[in-house]
Amino acid sequence: MNFSISLTVNGVRRDVELADPRVTLLDLLRERLHLTGTKKGCDRGQCGACTVLVDGRRINSCLALAISLDGAEILTIEGVARGDQLHPVQAAFIEHDGFQCGFCTPGQIVSAIGLIHEGQAGDDPERVREGMSGNLCRCGAYSGITDAVLDVQKSLIEANQRRSA
């Protein structure tokens, strides 16, 4: 039995025919839509390399059945920059050496965007580390990742203060 689903991926509506209900969101993004920025690490929800935003919330795309997400809005690493203008989190990762080999980086960046949007961590490094604990980095770039997230948080807090001043 074929299933037809529709997703909005990085702002573009995509209609996909699924011949098999077993396809995860991760496999759909990588194999059907050829958006290979989202990485398959453990494929079991333990490493966070597959993190994407679904309806604005970060989740592990390896543990989500695509068919169950019919109608959802998906943001992947390919959709975070505006043309050549990097997303502030991308720029901060470069600025603070938030990666080495880069394999976990798309998941880290999308997770950090989700974390900032959740608004729970503020400028507390301990809360940032805790909030990012679902993203593993085998190169151990954690301190740069934490600095990058804190830097973006700081800019946001300052911008908000300027707005309310």
Place this chain on the structure above:
Amino acid sequence: MKTFEYVRPATISDAIAAAAEPGAAYLAAGTNLLDLMKGGITGPSRLVDVTRLPGLDRIEHLPDGGVRIGALVRNADLAHDPDFARSYPAIAEALLSGASAQLRNAATVGGNLLQRTRCGYFYDVASACNKREPGAGCDARDGENRLHAVLGWSEACIATHPSDFCVPLVALDAVVEIEGRTGRREVAVEALHRLPGDTPERESVLEPGDLIVALRLPGEARTFSAHARYLKVRERTSYAFAVVSAAAGLRIEQDTISDARLALGGVAAKPWRARSAEETLAGSSPTPAAFRRAAEVALADAKPSGDNRFKIELAQRILVRALTLAAAGTPQRIPALPASPFASISGALHNA
């Protein structure tokens, strides 16, 4: 992964009819189920997707001061609901100490209640496991079992229930509302999960087709909000299941404990309410000696199921620590490292 038929019913009664068939399973977020299906640990022939069922994603306040939480409410949404977190701080802390932010954004209340054990032999399909394959034997009995059960276990199974959320729920007399083929019924969370006995494959009292539609907390559960903590020992700082955990809630009036609620996690096949320990605390002062006595009573029946004798002492110490922190007062805000016994908080006894 074994293939399956996918159905997405529009009503609860259609869902129950579809899921009552042999081999069917409910799908919510799938954060536990998909993992088990990928590993071949479970292979349902039909998935009944309940994520579009109407009315199950709400947090409702009840006239008695209690709260009713729809089974599809996401863990993160519940933990960050300001009124819920204020009224039931130990539950919010337990939720935030579980899994990762990504998983908490997806995982549902109903799914968390029914998550499966993390016993490594249950997960390894090449190992003997009575829970996965009744009658196969239990490789955990003579295997790596330092994290296994110390209460309520049997020769057939020494696995533990992994949920953090369920531990304060049993302490606070939470109830689940279940829709099934014979209508609606209610079961205390404390009575939802079964101890293994000779049938470890039967993990809960749910019958085929039964759907948890909501979780309810009585108004009385709020009365512990000023002195409530959840503490969890993990083998790494974050994103790990409990070695042992404890939920403690106290009502303290004029330096006397008028009522206490205690439960343990990571020690048995179900979240473990420690009623006799609660009774020893009622009427006593919140002192280290009283807490130690309560902890000893709570673990009085514990026995190691393998290389895990240390968990008995560890569970007592974490209970004492949870009681000490609860007596000191619920923090204004959930700590940066939720439920961590290693976070520095005033009132902590580091040698407890």
